[in-house]
Every structure is written in C-alpha cells, then in structure tokens.
Amino acid sequence: MLETLAEFKELVQEYRQPPFSTGVAELKEGASSLFYAIDASTTGRIDFANVTDTDLEKLAAACQPATFGRNQEDVLDEGYRKAGKLDAANISVQFTPHDLGVVDVIYNHLLRSAVDSKDRPINVEIYKLNVYGPGAFFKPHVDTPRSDKMFGSLVVVLPTVHEGGSLIFHWGDEDVSFDSAQAVKIQPTTAAFAVFASDIEHEVAPVTSGYRVTLTYNLYWEATAKNRPIVSVDAIERDGALKESLQLLLKDPEFLPDGGALGFALNHKYPFNPDSTRLQNVLPWLKGPDAGLRELCKEVSLEVSLKAVYFDPDSGEDILLDYFFGFNGDVSDSLVEHIVEMEQEGLVIYDPERVSEPEREESVALIWARPLQKVNRFHSAYAAYGNEASLEYAYGEVCLVATIPPASERIGSSDSSDMPSA
Numbered sequence: 351m352l353e354t355l356a357e358f359k360e361l362v363q364e365y366r367q368p369p370f371s372t373g374v375a376e377l378k379e380g381a382s383s384l385f386y387a388i389d390a391s392t393t394g395r396i397d398f399a400n401v402t403d404t405d406l407e408k409l410a411a412a413c414q415p416a417t418f419g420r421n422q423e424d425v426l427d428e429g430y431r432k433a434g435k436l437d438a439a440n441i442s443v444q445f446t447p448h449d450l451g452v453v454d455v456i457y458n459h460l461l462r463s464a465v466d467s468k469d470r471p472i473n474v475e476i477y478k479l480n481v482y483g484p485g486a487f488f489k490p491h492v493d494t495p496r497s498d499k500m501f502g503s504l505v506v507v508l509p510t511v512h513e514g515g516s517l518i519f520h521w522g523d524e525d526v527s528f529d530s531a532q533a534v535k536i537q538p539t540t541a542a543f544a545v546f547a548s549d550i551e552h553e554v555a556p557v558t559s560g561y562r563v564t565l566t567y568n569l570y571w572e573a574t575a576k577n578r579p580i581v582s583v584d585a586i587e588r589d590g591a592l593k594e595s596l597q598l599l600l601k602d603p604e605f606l607p608d609g610g611a612l613g614f615a616l617n618h619k620y621p622f623n624p625d626s627t628r629l630q631n632v633l634p635w636l637k638g639p640d641a642g643l644r645e646l647c648k649e650v651s652l653e654v655s656l657k658a659v660y661f662d663p664d665s666g667e668d669i670l671l672d673y674f675f676g677f678n679g680d681v682s683d684s685l686v687e688h689i690v691e692m693e694q695e696g697l698v699i700y701d702p703e704r705v706s707e708p709e710r711e712e713s714v715a716l717i718w719a720r721p722l723q724k725v726n727r728f729h730s731a732y733a734a735y736g737n738e739a740s741l742e743y744a745y746g747e748v749c750l751v752a753t754i755p756p757a758s759e760r761i762g763s764s765d766s767s768d769m770p771s772a
C-alpha cells in the first residue's frame with residue numbers, strides 16, 4: 351500500500367470520539383416537582399427535592415409495563431425489558447433540559463460544535479417517564495428513530511436513593527458505564543443525565559435496590575435548520591494532522607492516478623424512511639466525527655456525497671446507492687445491471703488495490719479510507735431491538751464518498767502548476 355495512504359487510513363481510524371456525554375445538574379428549589387396522572391381524574395405529585403418511599407411506590411403503581419420494539423413489532427417481554435412507564439401525555443415537570451444546562455452539553459460535546467446554536471436549532475422532546483424498581487433493567491438496544499431528523503437521546507435520572515441501574519454504552523469494542531445511582535448521591539437535589547447518539551447500542555443494568563426514576567427525551571434537528579456545518583473550524587484545526595495527511599495523499603501521483611473515489615465508512619448509522627429520506631438531505635445532519643470528515647473533504651476542495659451501501663449477493667459486488675431500498679425490498683434481477691442501466695442513481699465500485707481491471711467499465715475505483723464494517727441487506731428487517739417498534743424509520747449504513755479527480759488535475763499536484771486554479 352502507498353505510504354501516504356497507509357498513514358491517512360491510520361489517522362482516520364483514530365478519528366473518533368465517544369458519542370455520549372454524562373454529567374450532573376442541580377434541580378432548582380421550588381421547581382423540582384413532577385405531576386402525573388394516576389387515572390382520568392386523579393393527579394399525583396412528587397417533589398424530587400424531598401422524596402419519600404411512599405411517593406415512589408405511588409408513582410410506580412401509576413405506571414404501565416414498558417414495551418419495546420423487536421423486529422418492527424411492539425412487544426412486552428420482561429426478560430428483555432423490565433420497567434414501568436408513563437407516556438408524555440400523562441406527565442408534566444417543572445424543569446426543562448435547558449434549565450439543567452443539558453442543551454449546551456449536546457452542542458459542545460455530543461455534536462462537537464462551536465457553531466452558534468441559533469444557526470442549528472434542535473428540538474428536545476419529552477418521550478417517557480420510566481420507573482426501574484428493584485430487579486428492573488433494559489437489555490441492549492438502540493433508540494428507535496422517530497424521524498430522519500432524530501439524532502440523539504437524553505436521559506435524566508432524578509434524585510432518588512437507589513443502587514444499580516448503570517447505563518452502559520457499547521461503543522465499538524468498549525463498554526462504557528455510567529453509574530447514575532452514584533452520581534445522584536452528591537446532594538438531595540442532584541439529577542444525573544446522559545446524552546448520546548441514539549444509534550449507539552446501550553443497556554440499563556439491573557437496579558438492585560430502591561427506585562430509579564428517569565425522564566427520556568428525543569433529540570431532533572429542527573426542520574428549518576440552515577444547511578450549516580456543525581463542526582467548528584476550531585475542531586478541524588485541532589485535527590490538522592488529518593488534513594495535512596489528506597493533502598499529501600492527494601499530491602501523491604500514484605494515488606488513484608486516473609481518479610476515482612475515496613470512501614469513509616461512518617461512525618454512526620442514520621435514520622431513514624425509504625420513500626421520503628433523500629440522502630443528500632442527510633449531509634447537514636451528520637454527527638460528531640462524521641461531520642468532521644465531511645468538513646475535512648470540503649477543506650481540501652473535494653466534492654462529497656452520501657451513499658447507502660449494499661452488497662449484491664448475485665455478483666458479489668458492493669454497490670453504493672443514492673437512496674435506501676424499501677424495508678422489504680425485493681431484488682429480482684441482478685441489482686448491478688439495474689444500477690448500471692439507471693445511471694446516476696448509484697455506483698458499482700471496485701477496489702483498485704485488489705483488482706487491477708474492473709469487470710465492467712462503468713465501475714468506479716474506490717479506496718476505503720475507513721473500511722466498511724457492515725453493509726445493508728435487501729431482505730432483512732432493519733432495527734432488531736429498539737425502545738419502540740417503528741414501521742416508518744430504520745437505521746441504515748451510510749458512507750461518505752469523496753470524488754477524487756485524476757492526479758494531473760488535483761490541486762497542489764506537481765502537474766497542475768500550469769493549470770488555472772479555482
């Protein structure tokens with residue numbers, strides 16, 4: 351492998367950051383209560399600055415058992431999720447995530463953005479209240495996307511005395527645990543919170559004593575958000591080594607001499623609806639390091655697009671589509687033929703490091719800077735375990751593809767010095 355390429359690949363591999371952030375926040379005096387519906391005409395109240403066991407038992411009794419999504423069906427299975435829930439319609443709280451300072455954490459840490467939040471408004475929508483009594487837990491799942499604008503989840507753990515119930519993130523090969531029970535012990539008014547990219551698998555360990563009471567929220571991009579990058583110039587500057595390495599790669603005349611594409615498998619999955627989600631629209635919604643890679647390509651004047659990655663079992667080739675296939679997509683003819691005939695709707699790719707000549711001339715030479723972990727399947731159900739069943743949205747595997755001009759046309763290449771520059 352070219353040395354310039356090997357170096358760039360290594361830096362891209364290291365370019366990741368935890369897609370979660372945890373912390374604590376103080377509930378303000380006089381604004382620490384929850385009101386909830388016990389039945390059509392009775393309301394309960396808990397002041398979390400001053401909770402009693404009886405309060406918690408009453409709240410637990412007002413809950414219904416929490417269900418979850420398995421293969422697009424809503425199921426109740428206490429071997430997988432054991433918890434009580436109250437829907438958003440049946441609760442009202444006196445404090446907001448904004449009051450708790452969590453919105454800043456979302457921008458600054460989860461999205462690693464220094465862009466003014468006015469430019470990229472988000473919606474923080476309350477979803478459920480959950481009560482995890484002794485022995486309650488929630489096994490590994492992702493949070494079901496409720497729209498293609500949903501990027502994250504927020505959990506607020508209210509101040510109650512309990513043990514266990516850690517929130518555990520499964521991030522690549524690492525398990526990162528947040529002991530929220532410990533965190534809320536700081537003061538009687540200390541709440542704990544976790545914000546995370548909702549496509550990251552996580553679980554709640556069993557509660558061993560007491561009641562763990564949570565509010566969960568869905569995080570969405572506002573529909574009207576401008577198409578602004580969410581990664582700050584600062585963040586790119588900090589990753590200067592990555593930019594330098596990419597510039598060196600592009601200058602290397604042996605790297606894709608006739609041009610082609612540079613592909614990046616992304617760190618996150620993105621929600622889509624096969625009928626309405628256009629991949630081009632997803633570009634401004636990339637999360638964390640994925641947004642950083644897009645900015646990096648822009649900085650060195652490479653054109654980028656997002657593609658859905660599929661594997662065609664008939665031909666054994668990988669295909670990049672500009673759209674997602676339906677959930678029950680039935681591919682009768684060879685998909686590759688289909689793509690080639692439709693033109694512009696997708697690319698058939700080959701790896702020039704492995705194959706010297708493509709089988710068909712339409713194929714594009716693509717080198718993976720960050721290798722694909724997984725591809726989409728045409729026939730499988732998408733979300734296996736979610737916190738809700740969803741027939742409309744699922745997470746898909748997306749990659750970022752940068753078009754690489756032939757070596758002679760690349761900015762900074764020795765051959766291009768006589769060419770007019772843009």
Ligand SMILES: O=C(O)CCC(=O)C(=O)O
Nearest residue numbers: 493505517554564566737
């Ligand atoms: O309570 C938590 O810490 C996480 C809950 C959760 O993952 C969910 O409700 O989907």
Ligand SMILES: [Fe+2]
Nearest residue numbers: 492493552737
């Ligand atoms: Fe969850």
